[in-house]
Each structure stands twice: as C-alpha cells, then as structure tokens.
Amino acid sequence: MFRFIFGRLAVLIPTFLGVSLIAFSFIRLLPGDPVMLMSGERVMSPERHAELMHQLGLDRPMYIQYFDYLAGLLTGDFGSSIVTKRPVLDDFLQLFPATIELSLCAIILAVVLGIPAGVLAAVKRGTWLDQSIMGVALVGYSMPIFWWGLLLIIFFSGYLGWTPVSGRISLMYFFPQVTGFMLIDSLISGQAGAFKSAVTYLILPTIVLATIPLAVIARQTRSAMLEVLGEDYVRTARAKGLSPFRVIGVHALRNAMIPVITTIGLQVGVLLAGAILTETIFSWPGIGKWMVDSVFKRDYAVVQGGLMLIAAVIMIVNLVVDLLYGWVNPRIRH
Amino acid sequence: MKKLTTLLAATALASLMGTAAWSKTFVYCSEASPEGFDPGLYTGGQTFDAAAHTVYNRLVEFKRGTTEIEPALAESWDISADGKEYTFKLRKGVKFQTTEYFTPSRELNADDVIFSFERQYKEDNAWNKYVPGASWEYFSGMGLPDVIDKIEKIDDLTVKITLKRPEAPLLANLGMPFISIVSKEYADKLQADGKMELMNQQPLGTGPFTFVAYQPDAAIRYKANPDYWGGKQAIDDLVFAITTDAAVRAQKLKAGECHLMSYPNAADVAELKADPNLNISEQAGLNVAYLAYNTLVAPFDKVEVRKALNMAVNKQAIVDAVFQGAATVAKNPIPPTMWSYNDAVEDDKYDPEAAKKMLEDAGVSGLKMKIWAMPVARPYMLNARRAAELMQADLAKIGVEVEIVSYEWAEYLKLSSDKDRDGAVMLGWTGDNGDPDNFLDTLLGCDAVGGNNRAQWCDKEFDDLMTKAKETADVAERTKLYEEAQVIFKREAPWNTIDHSLAVVPMSKKVSGFVQSPLGDFVFEGVDIAE
Numbered sequence: 131m132f133r134f135i136f137g138r139l140a141v142l143i144p145t146f147l148g149v150s151l152i153a154f155s156f157i158r159l160l161p162g163d164p165v166m167l168m169s170g171e172r173v174m175s176p177e178r179h180a181e182l183m184h185q186l187g188l189d190r191p192m193y194i195q196y197f198d199y200l201a202g203l204l205t206g207d208f209g210s211s212i213v214t215k216r217p218v219l220d221d222f223l224q225l226f227p228a229t230i231e232l233s234l235c236a237i238i239l240a241v242v243l244g245i246p247a248g249v250l251a252a253v254k255r256g257t258w259l260d261q262s263i264m265g266v267a268l269v270g271y272s273m274p275i276f277w278w279g280l281l282l283i284i285f286f287s288g289y290l291g292w293t294p295v296s297g298r299i300s301l302m303y304f305f306p307q308v309t310g311f312m313l314i315d316s317l318i319s320g321q322a323g324a325f326k327s328a329v330t331y332l333i334l335p336t337i338v339l340a341t342i343p344l345a346v347i348a349r350q351t352r353s354a355m356l357e358v359l360g361e362d363y364v365r366t367a368r369a370k371g372l373s374p375f376r377v378i379g380v381h382a383l384r385n386a387m388i389p390v391i392t393t394i395g396l397q398v399g400v401l402l403a404g405a406i407l408t409e410t411i412f413s414w415p416g417i418g419k420w421m422v423d424s425v426f427k428r429d430y431a432v433v434q435g436g437l438m439l440i441a442a443v444i445m446i447v448n449l450v451v452d453l454l455y456g457w458v459n460p461r462i463r464h
Numbered sequence: 465m466k467k468l469t470t471l472l473a474a475t476a477l478a479s480l481m482g483t484a485a486w487s488k489t490f491v492y493c494s495e496a497s498p499e500g501f502d503p504g505l506y507t508g509g510q511t512f513d514a515a516a517h518t519v520y521n522r523l524v525e526f527k528r529g530t531t532e533i534e535p536a537l538a539e540s541w542d543i544s545a546d547g548k549e550y551t552f553k554l555r556k557g558v559k560f561q562t563t564e565y566f567t568p569s570r571e572l573n574a575d576d577v578i579f580s581f582e583r584q585y586k587e588d589n590a591w592n593k594y595v596p597g598a599s600w601e602y603f604s605g606m607g608l609p610d611v612i613d614k615i616e617k618i619d620d621l622t623v624k625i626t627l628k629r630p631e632a633p634l635l636a637n638l639g640m641p642f643i644s645i646v647s648k649e650y651a652d653k654l655q656a657d658g659k660m661e662l663m664n665q666q667p668l669g670t671g672p673f674t675f676v677a678y679q680p681d682a683a684i685r686y687k688a689n690p691d692y693w694g695g696k697q698a699i700d701d702l703v704f705a706i707t708t709d710a711a712v713r714a715q716k717l718k719a720g721e722c723h724l725m726s727y728p729n730a731a732d733v734a735e736l737k738a739d740p741n742l743n744i745s746e747q748a749g750l751n752v753a754y755l756a757y758n759t760l761v762a763p764f765d766k767v768e769v770r771k772a773l774n775m776a777v778n779k780q781a782i783v784d785a786v787f788q789g790a791a792t793v794a795k796n797p798i799p800p801t802m803w804s805y806n807d808a809v810e811d812d813k814y815d816p817e818a819a820k821k822m823l824e825d826a827g828v829s830g831l832k833m834k835i836w837a838m839p840v841a842r843p844y845m846l847n848a849r850r851a852a853e854l855m856q857a858d859l860a861k862i863g864v865e866v867e868i869v870s871y872e873w874a875e876y877l878k879l880s881s882d883k884d885r886d887g888a889v890m891l892g893w894t895g896d897n898g899d900p901d902n903f904l905d906t907l908l909g910c911d912a913v914g915g916n917n918r919a920q921w922c923d924k925e926f927d928d929l930m931t932k933a934k935e936t937a938d939v940a941e942r943t944k945l946y947e948e949a950q951v952i953f954k955r956e957a958p959w960n961t962i963d964h965s966l967a968v969v970p971m972s973k974k975v976s977g978f979v980q981s982p983l984g985d986f987v988f989e990g991v992d993i994a995e
Binding site for chain 2: 160161162163166167168169170171172173174175178182185186210212213214215216221224225280283284287288291294295296297298301302304307410411412413415416419420423428
C-alpha cells in the first residue's frame with residue numbers, strides 16, 4: 131500500500147510542473163496586457179506603458195518571469211493581483227469555501243439522485259422507465275448551464291417567488307466569516323432564520339451545478355450495473371433465493387461502484403468548470419467567477435496562481451479517489 | 465480548545481454586530497466588484513461608486529445630476545488673474561469617520577489635502593508605491609503631474625495650488641473621484657503600524673457613508689455617517705449587492721431583492737418599464753460613439769470623401785436597430801447635456817444620391833475600405849458589429865465596398881491608435897468630468913494624434929481654439945470657443961458621429977431622492993426608501 135501511495139505521489143511532481151507551465155503561458159498567449167486594459171479607451175503613452183510594465187516586472191524575459199513565479203510557488207507565494215493588489219492566496223482562501231460548499235452540495239445531490247436513477251434504469255432495462263430516465267439524463271447532460279440557470283431563476287424566483295434570485299444569504303444577515311461555509315457560519319452566528327436563508331439560496335445553484343454530474347453518474351451507474359447484473363455470481367445470489375433488494379443493493383451495486391467512484395472523482399473537474407458559469411449567474415462569490423474576471427482583465431498573477439491552486443485541489447482529489455479505489459478493489463494495489 | 469475559543473468569540477462578535485432586524489437599508493445591485501477602496505489607484509466606475517461617492521469627499525464636487533462644480537470640502541476658492549494659482553478655503557469642522565478600526569482625533573485640515581495630492585505624484589512620498597504596482601492612473605492620465613507645480617499650506621484651513629501653466633479644466637478635474645481627500649492622521653497611523661495596505665481595504669474619509677465590511681464578489685456594507693458635514697442620511701445602511709449578470713440584476717430588482725440596479729440589458733428595459741413596482745429614470749449619457757477615418761491616408765485625407773461617406777450612412781437606422789430607441793443620433797462630438805454644445809450645427813444629411821455624386825466629383829471610384837467594429841459592448845455602442853453591417857449596406861449603395869474587421873479588445877485599442885492604420889475605426893468615449901476639453905481636446909487635439917485621436921486629425925485652427933480655451937477661466941468665453949470648434953469639426957468631418965446613448969436606471973417605486981448622474985456615477989447621498 132505504501133508503495134502504491136508513493137508511486138501516485140511521484141506522478142504529481144511532473145504534473146505540477148506541467149500545470150505551472152500551462153498556467154503561466156496560457157494567459158500570456160492572449161493578446162493584450164493588463165496595463166493596456168487598465169486604461170481602456172484612454173490611450174496611454176508608450177513611455178508610460180513601458181514604465182508600468184517595468185513596475186510590474188512584466189518587461190523581463192519570459193523565462194525569468196517563469197522561474198520567478200515557480201520560485202514563489204515553492205515558497206507558498208502566489209503573488210499579488212495586478213488589479214486589486216491583494217495577495218492571490220488570501221483571495222483564494224476567502225473565496226474557495228464558497229465554491230467547495232456549492233460543489234459539495236451539488237455532488238451530494240448528483241450522487242443521491244444519480245445512483246438510484248442509474249440502478250433503476252438498469253433493473254428496468256428497456257422499459258419506458260429506463261428510457262425516460264436516460265432521456266432526461268441526456269437532456270441534462272447537454273443543457274447549456276447559463277441558459278438553464280437563467281430559466282430556473284425566471285421561473286422559480288421571478289414567476290413563483292419560491293427561491294431568492296442570487297447571492298449566498300439574505301443581506302439582512304450579517305456575521306463574520308468563521309469557516310467560510312455559509313451553512314456552518316449561519317448556524318454559528320446564532321441569528322434566527324440565517325441557516326434557513328442560507329439553504330434557500332443554495333437550492334437553485336446546487337440544482338444547476340449538479341445537472342451535468344447527475345446525468346453522467348446516472349448513465350455510468352446504469353451501464354456498470356448492466357454489466358454486473360449479467361455476472362454469474364449475481365445469478366447465484368438470485369438462485370440462493372436472496373431478496374431482489376439484497377441482490378441488487380449488496381451483491382451487484384458494490385461491484386458496480388468501482389467505475390462509478392472513478393466517475394464521481396472525475397466530476398470534480400467538471401464541477402469546478404461548471405462553477406465558473408454557475409457562480410456568474412447566481413452571483414456566488416467563489417473562485418470560478420474570480421478566475422473569469424481575472425482572465426478578462428489579464429490579471430496574470432491571479433490566473434496563474436488561481437489555476438495552480440485549482441489544479442492542486444483536483445490533483446489531491448484524484449489522488450484520494452485513486453487510493454479509495456485501491457481500498458474498494460484490492461487488486462488495483464498490486 | 466483554541467478553535468472553540470475562536471468560535472465562541474466569533475459568536476459573541478456576531479451577536480454584537482449582527483443586525484437581524486432589518487433597519488432602513490438601501491440595497492443597490494451593482495455590476496462589478498470594486499478593484500479596491502482607494503479611489504486614487506483605480507479607473508473603474510464601480511470602484512468610484514463603492515469608495516469615492518460613499519466614503520470620501522473631494523475639494524469640489526459635481527452638483528447632483530449635473531456636471532457643474534459646487535463647493536464640497538472647499539467652501540470657496542479664488543483663482544489668480546493669470547489662472548495659475550488656485551487658493552481653496554476649507555470647510556471648518558469637517559470630521560473624519562469613526563470606525564471600528566480607527567478613531568480620528570482631529571478634524572479635516574490642509575495637511576490632509578496636501579497629503580491626498582502629493583501621494584499621487586511625488587515619488588519620494590512613502591505612499592506613492594504603498595501597494596505593488598500603484599500607478600495613480602487617473603492622476604497621470606489627466607496630465608496633473610505636468611500641470612501642478614506645487615501645493616502649499618497657507619494656514620490650517622487654506623491650501624494653495626500653483627500651476628505651471630493656466631489650465632481651465634482643473635476645477636472639473638478636482639471634482640473627479642480619483643482625487644478624493646483621505647485622512648493623513650489615519651495614513652500616519654497605518655504607516656506606523658506597518659499596515660499601509662489597509663488604506664486600500666479599510667477606507668476612512670469624510671463622506672456620507674462609513675465603510676463597514678466587504679465580502680469579496682458578494683457585498684459591500686456601509687452605514688450612514690452620523691457626523692457627516694452634510695447631515696446624516698435618511699437611510700441607516702447601504703448595501704452593494706454585487707451581481708455581475710445584467711439579466712440576474714433585473715430579476716433581483718423585480719423580486720424586491722434590491723432597490724436599484726445599474727446597467728440593464730437593452731432587451732430587458734421594456735419588461736422593466738412594464739413592471740408596476742418599478743420606476744425608470746432615463747438621461748442622455750455623457751458619451752459619444754463615432755467612426756473615425758484615418759485622415760492621414762488617401763483618399764480619407766480629402767474632406768469631400770469623408771463628407772460623402774458620412775452622408776451615405778443612415779444613423780437613425782443604426783440607433784433604432786442597436787439601441788431600440790435608447791440613444792439619439794449624434795451630430796457633434798460632445799453630447800447635448802454638456803455645456804457649450806452647439807445646437808446650431810447642422811448634421812450631414814442622409815442623402816445617398818448626393819453622397820454618390822460628391823464621391824464622383826472628388827474623383828474617387830470603386831473605393832474599398834475597412835470598418836473596424838469593437839468586439840465588446842460599450843455603453844455608447846452596444847453592438848458594433850451590427851452597426852458596422854448597417855454601414856456596410858448603406859455604403860454599398862454608393863458603390864463603396866466595406867470589409868468589416870475586428871480584433872480582441874486590448875489589441876483593438878492598441879492597433880486603432882496607429883497612425884498608419886488601414887480603415888475607419890468605430891469607438892467612443894464616456895466623459896470623465898463634464899468639461900468639453902475632456903472630449904474635444906482629448907479626442908481631437910493635435911497632441912493626441914497617434915493616441916486618443918483615432919482620426920489622426922490635426923487641424924491648426926481647431927487646435928488653437930483648444931489651447932486658448934484651456935487658458936481662459938471665464939466659462940462664457942470658453943463656451944464661445946468650443947462652439948466655434950464644433951463648427952470646424954463638422955466642416956472638416958474627421959469622424960462620422962454616430963450616437964449618444966441614454967443611461968437607464970431602473971429602481972423600486974419605494975425609492976426617492978435618487979438623482980441620476982450625467983457622468984454615469986451611482987451616488988446614494990440623499991436617497992430614501994418608503995417603509
């Protein structure tokens with residue numbers, strides 16, 4: 131097991147270097163620079179432009195900038211935003227809990243609904259139930275998040291008035307950020323109604339963000355289940371006279387879970403990508419929105435630092451999934 | 465254990481700070497997060513709304529709803545006969561805000577004013593580089609380092625600014641957000657504590673609202689400043705709910721989650737107007753969209769060619785298609801709300817037949833040209849591509865073949881300044897300070913060729929008027945000079961002036977006292993809400 135973990139960790143180093151290089155060069159490949167965008171329609175003289183580029187250290191050769199950035203990363207210094215002048219790590223730490231909270235809720239919703247839906251579709255294979263579940267999943271998978279989010283807002287918040295439009299909690303509640311997780315902080319605050327408010331604000335963004343992973347998990351569960359249900363040991367279990375619930379829930383599902391867990395792990399990347407749009411629609415103060423704004427402003431420090439941090443999170447989650455996989459299926463370890 | 469203590473402390477703090485009771489709170493759905501809270505460092509309108517118009521004041525300010533200068537922290541001022549010395553008498557008894565992070569021990573005085581200026585241009589000032597990459601972009605962009613010779617304290621409540629040359633737009637510049645007056649006492653304290661960066665995170669000024677907290681990308685909270693020299697505000701709390709998507713802002717306003725919103729989508733305006741709970745305030749924006757020919761390149765160096773092209777374009781059709789009526793056709797380079805606007809100027813009449821003939825008379829046939837269309841929506845031009853297509857169709861009718869080109873925004877801004885640029889550029893401008901100089905000289909002066917002057921147009925007669933107007937303090941006299949300049953502009957036609965857009969501000973019917981600013985600022989001093 132130790133060797134297995136060590137092997138996985140060793141792979142992280144080249145991945146980390148690769149990501150740092152991509153993060154660094156990607157934003158620089160876009161035309162324009164942060165100084166030019168700062169001044170907008172007002173033209174800056176070439177001298178002034180050069181002076182500001184120099185001040186920000188952007189006039190140095192690329193490789194020096196890269197090694198500088200790499201050296202910073204190794205010492206935990208992610209630089210400061212060119213626009214807001216605040217340290218990138220501070221902003222990330224402040225905004226990241228919001229993204230995690232939303233992503234966790236979304237993945238829980240996706241798993242809780244996706245796995246039973248997939249199992250049901252597999253068990254009732256070929257029936258109208260199977261076809262409708264898979265049809266809905268296909269629609270969900272192909273849904274443009276932006277349009278879907280706005281549609282839900284217009285219907286549930288605008289027309290029915292059931293849910294709030296956007297934000298994390300009603301503005302009438304105001305308390306200091308302790309954990310950064312609104313559900314927890316609202317409980318700690320002791321303010322009546324704060325927790326309920328936080329929950330109502332979570333509903334729509336959670337649904338929107340969960341849509342694609344839910345569809346993927348449902349489809350994956352269905353195909354994994356179909357494969358397992360045809361196995362001999364399932365037939366044996368049935369022949370032993372076990373209840374259908376036990377056959378499916380214990381014998382089949384546990385084995386079908388292996389590819390599903392991998393899929394859930396891979397959804398982390400999908401969630402973070404989906405968070406970019408979901409957060410923008412719902413004014414959710416997380417890292418997705420923060421990154422998009424920074425790309426538009428060519429805030430090099432935020433984009434490269436933020437990408438690095440996000441990549442680190444994804445790498446860690448994937449590592450954990452790998453380990454979990456090894457635990458569920460001992461054959462992997464060898 | 466330590467965690468538990470933190471939790472308990474936080475809970476206690478929450479019960480102290482937390483006001484679950486909904487006091488009279490005004491919620492504004494704003495379009496973007498502020499870049500920071502020190503207005504001197506930034507150029508974004510959302511930053512000025514969040515910092516300059518709430519927390520801070522300036523020596524002089526724009527009278528609400530106008531671009532006229534009125535006294536603010538300076539009660540009065542004298543300008544010397546040669547126009548080079550400005551002596552400001554400060555208001556007595558102005559208190560800085562008392563906040564959780566700082567309690568001032570003295571009132572506003574000349575030291576604060578001098579500090580507020582000097583930190584923005586004196587490189588030996590410890591605050592000149594207090595955050596990485598501090599560039600004081602507006603201060604230098606408005607050319608103040610070249611204009612200001614020195615700034616001195618005459619006595620505690622008198623400050624004298626001496627200029628290197630007469631500069632009539634100076635007062636208008638001093639009303640702009642970037643030159644907000646900060647507290648030197650607070651700055652000294654931060655410096656002594658080694659926490660200078662807090663100046664940009666925990667602002668402290670003399671304005672109507674006191675900063676309470678900023679939750680990045682979510683909300684900014686203020687409370688009414690009880691010591692405000694202009695009197696305490698009718699509302700208790702002010703909240704900016706940051707909502708970047710315009711369609712979502714509109715939904716929030718309709719759902720009653722905010723009282724007022726900025727920048728609705730043109731497509732949403734009709735629906736907002738139809739809502740019985742909302743009022744819509746509309747005002748001609750202080751902006752212009754234009755198509756600038758490159759007057760250095762043949763055949764666009766000929767006035768007749770430029771005129772003919774102007775006459776071939778149906779501008780009303782563009783305004784109707786792009787703005788659905790929320791704009792007016794422009795004939796002058798400055799908007800009609802600006803003083804010195806010359807209404808007597810006649811626009812080039814839309815007349816394709818005459819245009820065609822004019823082009824033939826100028827000896828131009830089979831003309832092929834490029835029109836540059838911006839890749840982004842700007843307040844003065846919501847859809848440049850659509851506008852360019854309409855122009856393309858119009859110009860085809862007089863035998864001119866148009867190719868529409870576009871570049872990524874930053875690239876567009878850069879390449880369009882180039883003197884050798886091929887083609888006519890669509891662009892625009894939003895006024896900074898309501899002074900005609902800010903449009904006419906900035907965009908059409910000889911000094912701006914290769915820069916803001918996208919027509920690369922340098923006309924001696926026009927430029928002399930600009931210089932003269934800058935040196936004249938008398939507004940009536942300056943008005944005459946600018947009116948004359950607009951006549952020359954129309955005669956020479958370096959641009960086709962396209963439109964001035966309307967600024968639309970939807971708000972709840974409960975809101976009273978909000979006055980739309982022609983400068984596009986959102987100022988909440990004086991607003992109230994019905995319970």
